[in-house]
Amino acid sequence: AQKVTQAQTEISVVEKEDVTLDCVYETRDTTYYLFWYKQPPSGELVFLIRRNSFDEQNEISGRYSWNFQKSTSSFNFTITASQVVDSAVYFCALSDNAGNMLTFGGGTRLMVKP
Amino acid sequence: KAGVTQTPRYLIKTRGQQVTLSCSPISGHRSVSWYQQTPGQGLQFLFEYFSETQRNKGNFPGRFSGRQFSNSRSEMNVSTLELGDSALYLCASSFTTLNSPLHFGNGTRLTVT
Numbered sequence: 001a002q003k004v005t006q007a008q009t010e011i012s013v014v015e016k017e018d019v020t021l022d023c024v025y026e027t028r029d030t031t032y033y034l035f036w037y038k039q040p041p042s043g044e045l046v047f048l049i050r051r052n053s054f055d056e057q058n059e060i061s062g063r064y065s066w067n068f069q070k071s072t073s074s075f076n077f078t079i080t081a082s083q084v085v086d087s088a089v090y091f092c093a094l095s096d097n098a099g100n101m102l103t104f105g106g107g108t109r110l111m112v113k114p
Numbered sequence: 115k116a117g118v119t120q121t122p123r124y125l126i127k128t129r130g131q132q133v134t135l136s137c138s139p140i141s142g143h144r145s146v147s148w149y150q151q152t153p154g155q156g157l158q159f160l161f162e163y164f165s166e167t168q169r170n171k172g173n174f175p176g177r178f179s180g181r182q183f184s185n186s187r188s189e190m191n192v193s194t195l196e197l198g199d200s201a202l203y204l205c206a207s208s209f210t211t212l213n214s215p216l217h218f219g220n221g222t223r224l225t226v227t
Contacts, residue, residue: 035215043202044117045218091157101147101170102216104157 002027004094006105013082014113021077021108023092031097034068034075039089051075082112116141118219120205126225132193135222139186139207146188147216148180151202163188200226
């Protein structure tokens, strides 16, 4: 069975601080996909990134960066110079090779204070 | 391009009633998935449809059902509602689930009293 753990349920930072959201996963599949989604108060889940299990390159997109380490089964997400608009709940998710269903972590609520 | 549209946004029902939720996927997307989000259980997969066929089903009782129409629009139905069915129901679509990220709608918030 697949499992995703986001140990941090809530994080509070002051604007411009860097923050890292942790994600640890469990799967027996050799091919799988990892995702991060953002859920603002409006409720919609916004896709941020997808990585497959064969691509361990770190990725940077503006203020966002992701660190995928297969050896520790982790896929961590860092926001650099956080802004108030980053306040949301962030979910890490895992799918099998077919991508037919996502297993979500419990989410991390990020609060960025001005 | 219009996003995933879910209707209605809010619903209040009483125990024992049934409810139907609707989802219109992004144009061209043929796969539609449904997820239930509750404070206690988090986000859980309900089922996924592709070309009018249910391809996967999560671990939910038979009171939860769905269908997909030829235009890819999908509905989910919950019969004999229970208090525990109160949740945010999220619909997601993708061109095909293989290697494609899911695009979610704003959800339907169901309250069962």
